[in-house]
Amino acid sequence: MKTARWVFAGFIVLGVGSQTRAADAPARPNFLFVYTDDQRYDAMSVVQKEQGEAGRFPWFQTPHMDRLAAEGVRFRNAFVVNSLCAPSRAVNLTGRYNHCNGIASNFRPFPEASVTHATLLRAAGYTTAYVGKWHMGSQRERPGFDFHASYIGHARYDDAPFVVDGKDVPSSGWIDDVATDYALGFLQRQQGSAKPWSMVVGFKAPHGPCTPPGRARERFSGALARAVPNLHTPVPYLPGQKRQPPPAEAPAEVPVNLNYFRCVSAADDCLGRLLGALDELGFASNTVVIYTSDNGYYLGEHGLGDKRSAYDESLRVPFIVRYPALGPAARGQVRDEMVLNLDLAQTLLDFAGVPAPKEMQGRSWRPLLAGPAGEWRPSWFYEYFAEKQKNSLVPDITAVRTANAKLIRYTDHPEWTELFDLAADPFETRNLFAEPAAAALRERLLSEHARLWREVGYLVPEYVDRPAWWGLPGGPDALPDKPGLRLHYRFGSLEGGRVPDLSETGVDGVAREVALAPGREGRKALRLQGTGYVEVPKHKALNPAGKTWSVEAVVKAEQPDGVILARGGKSYGYALWLEEGRPRFTVSANNRAVTAEASAAIEGWATLAGCLTEDCRVTLSVNGREVASARLPKPFDRDPNDAMQIGADTGSPVVEPPPRPFVGLIERVRLFSGPVTE
DSSP: OHHHHHHHHHHHHHHHHHHHHHHHOTTOOEEEEEEESSOOTTOSHHHHHHHGGGOSOTTOOOHHHHHHHHHSEEESSEEOSSOSHHHHHHHHHHSSOHHHHSOSSSSSOOOTTOOOHHHHHHHTTOEEEEEEOOOSTTOOOOTTOSEEEEOSTTOOSBSOOEEETTEEEOOOSBHHHHHHHHHHHHHHHHTTOSSOEEEEEEOOTTOSSOOOOGGGTTTTTTOOEEOOGGGGOOOTTOTTOOOOOOOTTOOSEEOOOHHHHHHHHHHHHHHHHHHHHHHHHTOGGGEEEEEEESOOOOSSGGGOOSOOSSSHHHHEEOEEEEOGGGOGGGSSEEEOSOEEGGGHHHHHHHHHTOOOOTTOOOOOOHHHHTSOOSSOOSEEEEEEOOOSOTTOOOOOEEEEEESSEEEEEETTOGGGOEEEETTTOTTOOOOOTTOGGGHHHHHHHHHHHHHHHHHHTOOOOTTOOOOTTTTOTTGGGGOOOOOEEEEEEETTOOTTTEEOOOSSSOOOEEEESOEEEEOSTTOEEEEEESSOEEEEOOOGGGOOTTSOEEEEEEEEESSSOEEEEEEEOSSEEEEEEEETTEEEEEEEETTEEEEEEOSSOOOSSEEEEEEEOTTSEEEEEETTEEEEEEEOSSOOOSOOSSOEEESOOOSSOSSSSOOOBOEEEEEEEEEEESSOOO
16 A cells, blocks of 8 residues: 555656646657667677677668667667566666566566556656557556557567557558557657657567568578677586587687578668658657667577576667757767666656656666766666576576676575676686685675665565476476366356366466357357457466477367467467368477368367377377377477467467468367377
């Protein structure tokens, strides 16, 4: 109740204060905050040019990011305080660490009562908008924003369904192009309004599976990345990794995922459209534009992909700010102070003249735009909480980084502690923690780590979504898997949009634009008409990795094509679907897909079952009889990123091009660890 009263009181105070400020300062700036997903700090050509021979990707081009840097201020040392999608996004919104703000993993909805820069700016008279990727579990709401055009989870790169002010709307085209169209529409609607506006635009690019639009598919063809010293440096939390000495004649260049850069390049196109619209609509001179990413990304450094852990490739992000009203002194400026995503909310409020709540833990970097700001932060604190995904082996981490050193602590493994002298070893290849010569540095950073731990109030929140293997001596390999029923939906009732799970797992679904209809033998069935579906949230019990996994659906199709159920995407995923009335079961692992296809169409009611076995066999059964099989070339060893949908595939598509949503009746859906049983 204390928080609720504080929130309510804060809104009243801000509402009164905004009236005074509006009279004194009618030209409060607008805000355009644009951020990508998984863009590392050096994935910009302005950085590559600056790095010269040290740059890994000298061929990469981002002209619109470069333009923004030339017209504004670029921070060389910008970092996130938790290198993971949803947690970083929650920090951007709240200005609070994840152990405080309710989001410590990718699988939780953002608390709707949260105090954010959006809620406070809106209370102060701003019109607020959120466009593009949100990525907080399967949440549809965008609390604090007057307008939103967004999507659920990761969605898919092409023809993704959007949620526009709460309504499902189909789209056509590359997802970030569509988001940009919505953002431009919002800008056009603000012309002539006396109210300032604040808009967040979240791009999906370059998050995997990296799928650039047609215009970018051949960009940078044949390019290689320059090798760096830490490509062969192992990490302590992967025991199977061994330090590999560089080859006697190490190649100067190595292959790299070019589609990653093509996606960033295509997002740069979208940024150019937004900057052009600000010019054309007359907003440029009074708009603070901020460009960054939700976290960095490994491209082979330390033998890693992904992010999460505390090496600089994961922590460090691009960060550019343009505000023409600051004058020529803020054009083309480069700053080396350490700024954090934790600072964003307070900085926006500072520009708007809105008092920041004392609960916010960042610091406004507005003074840095105008020149020397005096004393700035000498260090900062990093946290990561292990997630429930079986394939993610990154444990709990805390760290402290200064301008020239870093200490990384693994909470349950003090023997893994790492200490790096970043001035002498910027690639973090030599752990100094046990070296006598580094005693002074070790003690200084241990002391700073303890101080910051207390200052930020670090704790492991009760809501952390621990992996199922957490605490087992053998880690994920020791996770027991007793075969049996994992999910059972019998569509006899919807209970206000909730689909109850009749298994012991308790994974209830959420119905979207569906209804019940008479089925067979007096039972009810789910009626799907091509627009609705049932969302099944992610759950540790629904992880098919490394085991025999079966899905079953009892259906009566009214159109010959359609997705009955789908989980994941083209990297890892599975889908049970129809084409010309013939059932199909598609499974994809490590971007390699196979399909077991029935030779005959189904008629009337049919029980369809797909099975993926531990030895990579994919089978399809119709009414209890196996009718087709295929062999998956790679093991299915990961829990898919996306949640499951029944009646559609709204996330990254398992099948390309994506089949249509299902039209017809579904009586039952069951998932099994092991074979289908009665």
